Amino acid sequence: MSNAKITIIKPKKLFSFADLKEVWDYRELLYFFTWRDLKVRYKQTAIGALWAVFQPLLTMVVFSLFFGQLLKVPSDGVPYPIFVYTGLLFWQFFSTALADTSNVLIVNQAIITKVYFPRLLLPLSTVATKFIDFLIALIILIFMMIYYGYTPHLVGLFILPLLLLITSMASVGLGLFLASINVKYRDVRYILPFFIQILLFVTPVIYPAGILGKYSWVLALNPMMGVIQSARAALLGTTVLNWLLVSISLLATACILAVGIYTFKKTERYFADII
């Protein structure tokens, strides 16, 4: 075990490929962080894992009642509950991952100021935790699809991982950016819930993307719009799958992710000094 590893500590460069390798070397810690988050959450809430199901389910019921039944929001010809649940599934994955990633440095400051590990592990583990929640909530969707008699297209099943990738990239990218600002300006965390709520209304979760008519392209700037619309197209056959839209979303999130990682790396050099 001696002399197996040589560490050189010097002023940090902004980016190097060694960083990526390091994240891989520390993959066990990534697992432990995720495991901790899940374990702690399910220990603290009495109903445990049911919470992951309960949250989107209850939201779906309330939304179906008010938007579907009372306000008669159009739903591209599919029953409103399954329409809104498909949207909520991805939306909750995105919004909870975004919110937690933005606070990840502050929440873990005790560890950050005392031990070294690649800081990128923290946001990654957040997304992994939320992904588990997504999988649990997905079970409800499967039941609903059986109940309403929908079979997904074969393409649909293949595109799902891609959509999940886009969602993760979007939440991590934006989350890293906000996390970096959050370290410097502590009031950002109070603005964030409001920001996420506004995002919900400019994303076609409770209404179909076509609602704006010829101005629908405006919504396409929001990567989550492409994700949710494609998910509905693939699983419920609401519209034809729009590959252009998926590509735009993928490209947009790649940009967001690049900006997020850049900001994070830049702040990483000094955030242990200021938190």
Next chain:
Amino acid sequence: MKPIIQVTGIGKKYNIKHQQGGYVALRDVLSNVFRNPFSFLKSKAKELTGLDKKEEFWALQDVNFSVSKGEMVGIIGRNGAGKSTLLKILSQITPPTTGEIRIDGTVGSLLEVGTGFHPELTGRENIFLNGAILGMKKQEIIRKFDEIVKFANVEKFIDTPVKYYSSGMYVRLAFSVAAHMETDILIIDEVLAVGDAEFQKKCLGKLEDITKKEGKTILFVSHNMALIKQLCKKTILLSKGAVKMVGPTDDVLAFYANDKNTTEEVQDFLPLDQAVSKSGVRFSGVKISNQKGHSVFQSDDKLKIELKYESDLKEKIGEVRIVITIISELSEQVVLRLDSDIPIQTISENIPAEGTVVCETQHLNLAEGSYIADIDFLIGGISVHYVRGAGKFEVETSLDAYHFKKYPDNTVCDNIIKYDFKLK
């Protein structure tokens, strides 16, 4: 022999702005920009062109030393000498501004016991989590698991959430995980100053064991001279961000004890954050010094605390009581409580709307270490401004003044007194 750690020209620059304010609110920054766009642009331009020099502060400058394999090296120095910064750089928590460190081997750092321990998780779960955070592999933890539990002596409670642990059990478990790390180099920051005396002895034994038997290299920062003397053959003395002396522990400790040049006069009041006060009366500054006006105390020095206060009131403030609590940073125990209600000679209950209250004591008789002062302003028995950690001072034991031949163990007791033993 080739050194295992080679530190060359390490420097660390801090931005004082970052250091002082704690954190800034985005709201304030934005409103500032809109209110005075020109002064904002001017300061931004200064920052970019590097003209803004006075905001900089070098915590470490041109630090060079090397450590050979199997050595146990102590690092000492006064508060603000740069010890913690050096440890943070060595542990890669914060990068240096200049210089390079070359380390031949794996590093484990223990700047705190129980980093990442989660109160909701059981002892077993925390061993895995903490181990992983410290850089251990899962297989390694599984292999050492029984040993860790046995060393910590918590077999019975291993499946109990650690929030139900006594503080002693908690610390024992945390130290035990750290002590079983399989790294070549261990960096330790005063973590031994915890737990009961018996466990401390066990820890020391374990540390001596791992340097001797396993050939591990240990860097050890402490205020506890007795411990440094016992454990380390070689010691590095830091002063004002630079290495002042490296050499055999006895020589360095002797030099350190006699070196009074680093004693600085306390000139200014330390400003206090005023935003936290709920009422019109608040502390605005604090100054702590000994009878000579210095910031570093000898154990038998007298303490002088000056508290500047101000208020929005026009008249005198009535029913005033001021309480100063001195807490040892090491043991987190209250060592002194100075209450303006207690002494015969004290301030009157009605004091001017603003001014300075001074509290002077007799000989402190405190053991070596850092002490923190909490201050409380009470009106009519109600606390109107309480500042936790308003001031901090450091005490050094002088052996001569107490007729001591060795340093008393400050991990066991914070107070010292002159005494002797004889046969009757």
